[in-house]
Amino acid sequence: MSLKQPKDLSIIFAFTSIVFLIVSAISPAKDYFSEWRHFQNKFNKLVKEQPRRIKPVDIGIKQMWIQDLDRVDRCTSCHLGVTNYQLVDMPEPFQPHPKMFHDPEEFGCTVCHHGQGIATTVDESVGEVEFWDDPMLPQYFIEASCGVCHKDRDVQDAPILTEGRQLIQQYNCVSCHNLPGYTPEFVPGLDGIGKKTTREWLVRWLKDPREVQPDTKMPDFNLTEKEVQILADFLMTFNRYPEEIQFEPLPDALKEEWPDEDLVDLGKTRVREARCISCHLINGKGGHLATEIGQIASAVTPIWIYNYIRNPKGLHPGVPMPEYGFTKEEAIAVSAYILTEFRDWDLEEDTTSISHTPAPDFYRQGLKLFNNYNCLGCHELSAEGVGRNMGPDLTYIGSKPQTELEFGEADIEETRPSYVYHKIKDPRQFLPNSRMPDFGFSDSQIRAVTTALLSQRKEEIPDKYIVHKTNNQEQYKPQGEFGRIVRKYACFTCHVILDSGYLLATDLSLEGSRVNHQWLRDYFKIPYTLRPILTERMPNLFMKESEMKFTADYINVVFLDDDIDSVNIQLDDPETIQQGKKLLHEIYGCHACHQVNGKGGYVGPPLNETAKRSKPGWIYSWIKNPQKYRPDTIDPNQGLTDTEAKQITAYIMSLEKSE
Template sequence: MKIDRLRKIYAVTSVLFLVALAISPLKDYFTEWRSIQKNFNDSVEKLPVKVKPVSVDLQQIWSRELNAIDRCTTCHLGISNIKLKMVSQPFRTHSKIYHDIEKFGCTICHDGQGLATRYEEVHLPTEFWDQPILPNRYIESSCGKCHIGEKLSSTPTLNKGRELLEKFNCASCHDIPGIKKSYTLSLNGIGSKVINRNWILSWLKNPKHYQDNALMPNFLLTEKEIISLTDFLMSFKSFGDGVNLEPLPDVYHKNKTNEDFIALGQTRFREARCISCHSVEGKGGKLAIDLSKVASKAKAEWIYNYIKNPKKFQSKIEMPQYGLTDNDVAAVTAYIESEFVDWDNSENESKEHTPLPNFFEEGLRIFNTYNCGGCHTLSSKGITDNRGPDLSVIGSKKLYQIDWGKAEIHHTIFNFLETKIREPRVFGENNRMPQFSLNEDEVTAITTYLLSLKQTKLPANFIRKVNEQTLNSVQGEAGKIFQKYSCFKCHSLNYVGGSIAPDLTIVGSQLNSQWMKEYFKVPYSVRPIVEERMPNLFISEKEVETLLNYFNTVLIADSLEIPMGLLQNKSVERGKSLFKEKYGCQGCHIVEGKGGYVGPTLDDAGDRLKPAYLFNWLINPQKFKPNTIEPRTGMSPQEAFDIASYLLTFKKSVKR
């Protein structure tokens, strides 16, 4: 009986095993990817263009160098077929692919599970999988894994993220590869700078209530913390060793309400092009603070001293030290005091206030808690470096390492980062990270850059690391002038430095000295559609001579020559015809008061440009400015000579 029973069990088990063996290939036959491939073959037959059907089979890419297998092409069958760019997914042609897909595969850019073939496993977040497939808005983060520090035209979001992290000085609290600590502002003497404590109280509550474009975020301080920190800061009356405020001159006191004196200040303010860097009521530059309410913030005495010598108070400030007379500075101060007032809160009287006995200790504690010393210097004992977490490989952070707090979001690294940036305190009330007022595009850009910071083991030949370029310093007396006027805030050398004004690497070979001498006296816009940016620095004649000597001996090209043997007879006439007719240069440039507004005006070319430079520029503009939009037309040396000859006849002293 026992044997018969065992035989029955064995027979049933065998039947079940055979059924399982029969079902297994049948189950494989009805897999999701097979139905997708069959659907593809059915779809391509209906297309107006001829597309070859695929054999129903598992597809995969094996990247030997990356030691990765990707099966994405099992379903995404039209990746490289340009005939399918208008069909729906998953059969649509991939957007521009910058690398060989057979070498790189898919997951190096898109993340996700390369071996998976089910939609849920591939496209939806999977529990315990730390690197799910990236949403398209973050796809540029993968470029940063290989192109370290490289600014690519194809990665605008990644580039923007890098710029924002530097703009908000995030490296003052975090270690972030590729991001430098961008500024440190001194708070020494703030108690002598501000009119009264009300301004600091208001600023600490929310900087953007005072200034829309304020870079300082909102630390969401309690009322008690704001009062203690304000009392702490107001106790710093000294600007530092040997730094004192000069008293306002008598001419200010006698004329501060005089209309002519204020008008003089307004004229100097405009000549100095202050609006190129500063904004007023939201209009103007964005390189420096908004001046709309500065007279309700700072004392007139401080404004006068700061305009006279800003580096005296902020050693690394990029504001130039203008060569204004004391009378001019006093007039500008009077103009600012009369115009840039917070009229909504013009009654800026401070009520009697007695700080608590322990205000200094409590203020210092708050100052250190929020790492205020990361962005500000303050001459006080007890200031500590209280930085935030290292973000060097934040893109590879394991999900179990994250404290999700009260955040009701799906647990992915990109959801964590974008929520942390947008609303940091949702992860815990004790979180010290401040609230940045960012729009969604900015949140996406910063998240994209942070996602690029991953702990990867990519082959060395995949990495393209751009070494940080350093600005070649200008030496001697010329260097002192460059520093005094903060020339590299706008200009560059070898395209390292500022980006809103011309590169100065070979300026001595480009521009005539007499023209530069006159230009320093009265700067004007060479490009009609560009707002005048170069300020009147009121630079002395001696300083101009020093700069011109440096330009003409150091900042010159190795060899700029005009070949011998070019025909000079009727060269100007031929040049005029070539300029206006064959090459249509007047479509972008103005000559004789007519033409386009894209390029610089050429009505002063004879005064401004040196012949050899103009000749060589016409032949190959990109040699001198790689990113110029001026085309390389392929003109011959004779044509370049003729056009240069024609343009050099244009001088302001010549009437036509």
């Protein structure tokens, strides 16, 4: 190549100058014809066609700087109608946001929706961007974002998240995965399993637990026939309880196939009084707090049933079942009733196990299987060589980079939500050596659990954003004799005291200010429901006389509120009572929901009963502001004056005498 001087050079110079000019012009042109400018112009055009006058936007990039959350969101450059609810008829992206729980100026967009909020083009912001670990969260899982700050189990307005968190708790995911905020559930230990059940039942159970008991929480491990046989042989060797547990021999009355009928009848009565059905499902009826026992006699041995009724917490330490104060005879009667009635009548006799000989090294193989599937994660077993074998830590699964997720050969969308969803749906599809069992969740349950897991994110969020009620204070743990009684009768299974326990029945934190001492003592003897339309659930615990007295005394002097007790009300002034009667019947119409002298509605508790049960200070405080004591009660706050409340209280208290 040879160039003549200098004319050729000028041509090159001219040519490159033109190229340079064009290149320099491209960049400002791209800026001018940018997507967001196009959207803003379109918005301003559409706004003019609206019937109401709406201010057009100033052309320019809009952004929200959320300093505390360390993010800049430019979504509103195109989503121009996010907070303007006059724009419901506008096409996307100008639609207003559906019900918003947080101020976007304070929270921004991407803290909930994810995506690349700093981007100013459609593809880069809401599209899938290479190397951007948090693409837009699919709408179905959006409640996962609530869970990042709202750490409590129950999150108001986030039902899917709440359901997911409850499922994670109930199905004891923490037994294999580290997940902060969840606690291990009670699962029966396996010591003495050989004495508790039969090999045939164990084989059936291990093959598919849900086949045996549809509502069980035990997942299906997809064990092969050989594995089932080995595990059953292995487990049947544990047929002894630790020596400190007094395992009584089977009473003679229970040795017969069909026990004495009078005994069975007594058992039936006691079972009804003890309201076993409040927690246990029996042939399709009853509660879901505990195991289904409709066919329990076909699953466990008579000697075990008898001993369990005698001493539930001895055989299964930590079981939430109350220790009923049955006498020995009553315990035999209850066992007899269970053995007679709660059978699986369709079960065919399986005789294969009688002639079964275990494989030579079944114990070693069984132990290996037991450890491999982390059985110890849920079930206690005292044996040499058992150990925990946890699955992956899920503390930050919601922000694990998508590139670190192992999709294997699975033909699914390679995103984080899709991974979690499919992992729960078909746990062993990604890797051949996966151990995770199948929980048999429905599609909506899988989505709920996925939502709850996606809320496990590693994010630096200032404390003021975090909503966490339960962990902020020390859990109330009753001590001493009262503590013993609370544990023995498993009060916290249904009742709450000072934020401890589960709220299925009443919060007892102020019970001392609420009820009469004598009423409480009588209530332990014969519990009944306070509201006519509710089913009876409080069991007769067959408490000892001394325990009833102690508990009533303790509640009466400890669980008090001075504000309630200090109210001074003139109860026996006829004029006041008359005024109260007028207010109750004519002004406020309380009898629409409450029974008064046998007349009235069925929603609230009958007021004659209330008079017997409650202390006047409580009635006064409650009718002044019912929601203060139970935020979810439907009893309306009538805005009573002090005098009115006192008059009504005096009238209600007088109902006791008038009956």
